[in-house]
Amino acid sequence: MKPKRMKSVWLYHLNTGGCNACDIEVLAALSPRYDPERFGMKLVESPRHADVIIFTGPVTYQALPRAIEVFRVARPIGVLAVGACACGGGIWHDSAAVLGGLDPLLELLKKMGVKVPEKIVKLPGCPPRPHAILYAAAVLAGVIEPRSAASGQSRYSSPSQIAERLAHRETGEAQEPSQQHR
Amino acid sequence: MPGSLAPRLTAYREAAEGRATIRQYPYQPLPPPPRLRGVIQIDPEKCIGCGACATACPAKTLVFDRERARLVYSVTRCIFCLLCVETCPKGAITSLREYEILVEKTPTQVVKHEPARCIKCGRVYASKKLLEEVEKRVKRKLPHLKTCPLCKLEQAAMITAMRVLRARQAYRKR
Ligand code: SF4
Ligand code: SF4
Numbered sequence: 001m002k003p004k005r006m007k008s009v010w011l012y013h014l015n016t017g018g019c020n021a022c023d024i025e026v027l028a029a030l031s032p033r034y035d036p037e038r039f040g041m042k043l044v045e046s047p048r049h050a051d052v053i054i055f056t057g058p059v060t061y062q063a064l065p066r067a068i069e070v071f072r073v074a075r076p077i078g079v080l081a082v083g084a085c086a087c088g089g090g091i092w093h094d095s096a097a098v099l100g101g102l103d104p105l106l107e108l109l110k111k112m113g114v115k116v117p118e119k120i121v122k123l124p125g126c127p128p129r130p131h132a133i134l135y136a137a138a139v140l141a142g143v144i145e146p147r148s149a150a151s152g153q154s155r156y157s158s159p160s161q162i163a164e165r166l167a168h169r170e171t172g173e174a175q176e177p178s179q180q181h182r
Numbered sequence: 183m184p185g186s187l188a189p190r191l192t193a194y195r196e197a198a199e200g201r202a203t204i205r206q207y208p209y210q211p212l213p214p215p216p217r218l219r220g221v222i223q224i225d226p227e228k229c230i231g232c233g234a235c236a237t238a239c240p241a242k243t244l245v246f247d248r249e250r251a252r253l254v255y256s257v258t259r260c261i262f263c264l265l266c267v268e269t270c271p272k273g274a275i276t277s278l279r280e281y282e283i284l285v286e287k288t289p290t291q292v293v294k295h296e297p298a299r300c301i302k303c304g305r306v307y308a309s310k311k312l313l314e315e316v317e318k319r320v321k322r323k324l325p326h327l328k329t330c331p332l333c334k335l336e337q338a339a340m341i342t343a344m345r346v347l348r349a350r351q352a353y354r355k356r
Pocket of ligand 2: 224228229230231232233234235236253269270271272273274275
């Protein structure tokens with residue numbers, strides 16, 4: 001494995017009004033069973049020490065000033081939006097009390113002149129599995145490459161591939177047989 | 183309480199065997215559990231465009247656009263509850279057992295349908311496949327399916343008004 005960066009990736013966990021399911025899964029992903037410390041990842045208490053923000057929740061207006069403050073202080077290199085709420089508002093997307101996830105928040109930060117991170121990865125799910133959070137964190141830190149569909153390892157892997165697969169489905173062409181839920 | 187002890191015993195055994203950490207995980211994919219819920223997939227052949235799934239969807243990430251007779255699904259807001267899978271009358275939606283869903287933008291799937299136009303006002307109000315399905319189920323032709331709900335409402339209002347008028351005239355003659 002080639003060294004990708006000078007420093008280990010330290011994580012700051014920011015909940016902006018989620019129901020805590022994603023937070024519990026994030027903590028599970030940080031537990032010894034999944035062991036992200038082998039990649040040098042650890043949870044830090046202060047946003048000043050953070051490189052990557054693990055972002056959960058639909059950004060309620062109560063949490064908005066704190067979220068802005070955290071982004072202003074942390075100046076992270078990446079954001080990992082965990083859960084449907086953080087990705088696009090989830091089931092609260094049309095609520096009057098929420099901003100609606102990461103995208104509107106980043107727009108707001110841009111308007112305020114705060115530096116927004118370049119690397120933004122979203123992990124939908126309600127909540128996503130700890131495995132998926134570990135995978136996403138490893139991809140964000142550059143530990144592993146996003147799995148390619150071509151290698152047959154995983155169907156949904158890199159962001160472009162999921163878009164490609166879904167676009168492919170629109171035309172109704174032959175696809176590989178899917179495993180059915182029921 | 184053997185029920186609460188069993189998982190702990192499993193954890194101790196795994197720790198003793200050196201399996202406590204999932205060492206291979208982000209490097210090697212792990213097989214998903216059998217009942218995992220993942221991204222949904224809509225079969226454009228089977229879908230009739232009834233919009234029942236869009237009504238059931240709690241996140242409203244599966245939207246049926248009646249004006250253009252198309253079904254739009256975007257991944258990011260989906261909570262993978264599979265209510266749409268349970269609701270679909272044709273079994274057109276399946277779920278993929280996949281959890282490594284990492285996206286940057288919002289990937290969408292669009293299922294386009296042949297639009298059915300109202301014979302009175304010309305507005306698109308449903309998909310042709312849905313009307314065919316309805317006629318197939320009741321096993322006869324239904325001419326009133328060819329008008330949109332708004333025109334039907336107008337028609338019903340007219341009929342009611344005529345009835346009231348006639349009743350009033352009959353009352354006056356008495
Ligand atoms: S799985 Fe649930 S949230 Fe996702 S599209 Fe279906 S009904 Fe909507
Ligand atoms: S419920 Fe099934 S048939 Fe109806 S629009 Fe949704 S996918 Fe198509």
